[in-house]
Amino acid sequence: DTAVSQTPKYLVTQMGNDKSIKCEQNLGHDTMYWYKQDSKKFLKIMFSYNNKELIINETVPNRFSPKSPDKAHLNLHINSLELGDSAVYFCATAPGQNVADTQYFGPGTRLTVL
Amino acid sequence: SQKIEQNSEALNIQEGKTATLTCNYTNYSPAYLQWYRQDPGRGPVFLLLIRENEKEKRKERLKVTFDTTLKQSLFHITASQPADSATYLCALPGDSGNTPLVFGKGTRLSVIA
Numbered sequence: 001d002t003a004v005s006q007t008p009k010y011l012v013t014q015m016g017n018d019k020s021i022k023c024e025q026n027l028g029h030d031t032m033y034w035y036k037q038d039s040k041k042f043l044k045i046m047f048s049y050n051n052k053e054l055i056i057n058e059t060v061p062n063r064f065s066p067k068s069p070d071k072a073h074l075n076l077h078i079n080s081l082e083l084g085d086s087a088v089y090f091c092a093t094a095p096g097q098n099v100a101d102t103q104y105f106g107p108g109t110r111l112t113v114l
Numbered sequence: 115s116q117k118i119e120q121n122s123e124a125l126n127i128q129e130g131k132t133a134t135l136t137c138n139y140t141n142y143s144p145a146y147l148q149w150y151r152q153d154p155g156r157g158p159v160f161l162l163l164i165r166e167n168e169k170e171k172r173k174e175r176l177k178v179t180f181d182t183t184l185k186q187s188l189f190h191i192t193a194s195q196p197a198d199s200a201t202y203l204c205a206l207p208g209d210s211g212n213t214p215l216v217f218g219k220g221t222r223l224s225v226i227a
Contacts, residue, residue, distance in 0.1 A: 004157075043158070043203065043217040056214055090157050099207050099215055100146050105157030 003027050004106040006091050012112045013081055021076045021109045023091030031055075032074040033092040033103065034066060043090070049074050050097050081113045116141050116208045118218040126224045127194055135189040135221045137204035143182045144206040149189050152201045152220065161202075162189075194225045 004025045013019055025032065034046040048056035052068040063079045074091060088108045094101040117140040127133050137147070146165045150158035164171040164180045164187065171178045177190040191198050201220040208216040 041219055045214040048214065058214065099213065100163065102160040102163070103215070105159070108157050
């Protein structure tokens, strides 16, 4: 079983569209994250949730809205997609809220906005 | 906020040699530092964590050092193998306290047979 899974793996869409990326974990971890890795390979945190509660929102445009329906899922909805949103998006989990905790990453979703 | 420099974007070494990757940070000294490995098309995978009171940490062929005076961590892979070829990222807290991890850009290591 994959510990942290994301769907879809690839997403190609037009500017202005709305899309969602889903993340599921079977590790029983309390904390889940969304990261963005741009073309320059910088991996930057976007959001952090702990037990379905938003903990961190790193000045991400409000076109990005995370939703955690339960502790095992953290989905990312993006409205009005822009060219600059093209990147690889990673979901990650950790046992607790301590930033020193090991993070377990999903395989990534490559988003291409045309 | 914290700035991280992994000052080799790419490193090529011969199989069997020791690879040494560098991670420098510029601002406050973190309580710990982590190293991750990322293969193409995959998410990062945790390798090692070293705390500020630990000078050195080992795991199989991997060794990490942490010098808070130099604000630097070194990551060594001994007896390197082609399978070690990947991008290696260092990560540390963005600021004091329990702030989110900041990742370096990574060093892409190629081990040539």
